[in-house]
Amino acid sequence: MKRRIEGLHEADPSGSVLLPDSLYLVRVVRAQYRWHIEKPYYILRLLVLEPEHFASRSITGRIYCTRRALWKLNWFLRDFGYDSDLLGQDEIDEKSLVGLQGVVKIGHVVVNGTTFANLEGFAPAGQWQELSPAVVSPPTAAGSEVA
Numbered sequence: 001m002k003r004r005i006e007g008l009h010e011a012d013p014s015g016s017v018l019l020p021d022s023l024y025l026v027r028v029v030r031a032q033y034r035w036h037i038e039k040p041y042y043i044l045r046l047l048v049l050e051p052e053h054f055a056s057r058s059i060t061g062r063i064y065c066t067r068r069a070l071w072k073l074n075w076f077l078r079d080f081g082y083d084s085d086l087l088g089q090d091e092i093d094e095k096s097l098v099g100l101q102g103v104v105k106i107g108h109v110v111v112n113g114t115t116f117a118n119l120e121g122f123a124p125a126g127q128w129q130e131l132s133p134a135v136v137s138p139p140t141a142a143g144s145e146v147a
Contacts, residue, residue: 006030006045007058018115019057021107025050025128026059028080031097033065040065042073042092044119046104050128059106061119072119079103079122101125 026046034041046059063073077087080102086093105121123131 018108019048019054019059019106019117023103023105023123023131024048024054024059025101025125025132026104027099027101028097029058031094033092033094038066044097049101050132059104059117059119061104061106061117063119076102076119076122079124081124103128103131 024046026048028044029047030043030045032043034043041062041064043060043062046061048054048057048059063069063076065073074087077092080097080100082100083093083096086096102125103123104119107118107120108115109118110116
């Protein structure tokens with residue numbers, strides 16, 4: 001049996017390379033609903049478009065679908081331009097999520113010793129230019145400073 005695992009060839013063997021906590025212009029490349037008895041969620045794979053020095057890197061994160069967390073799912077869908085008719089009918093079409101673009105603010109959280117990307121906030125893609133000055137500069141060699 002063969003199984004395709006997206007991004008396997010790009011994986012860092014050390015597993016320690018993380019995108020810094022910042023804002024990124026991204027495109028949804030995959031969205032999948034995961035049922036869990038206490039906390040159902042959507043797992044999202046986002047492709048970084050900007051800033052350019054992080055382009056083509058991916059971010060994987062969760063948006064929970066519990067009653068208390070629906071506000072965040074709604075925020076994501078509205079800011080990424082999801083179909084308002086489907087949203088008005090409380091429907092999510094995973095295929096319609098693929099290709100949507102927007103700005104995401106990520107942070108990191110450590111759970112049981114494992115670091116995860118936390119999707120902290122969203123904005124429409126059209127706001128990238130006004131938000132982009134807040135992004136981090138490219139990584140530099142250890143111990144060196146950029147003048």
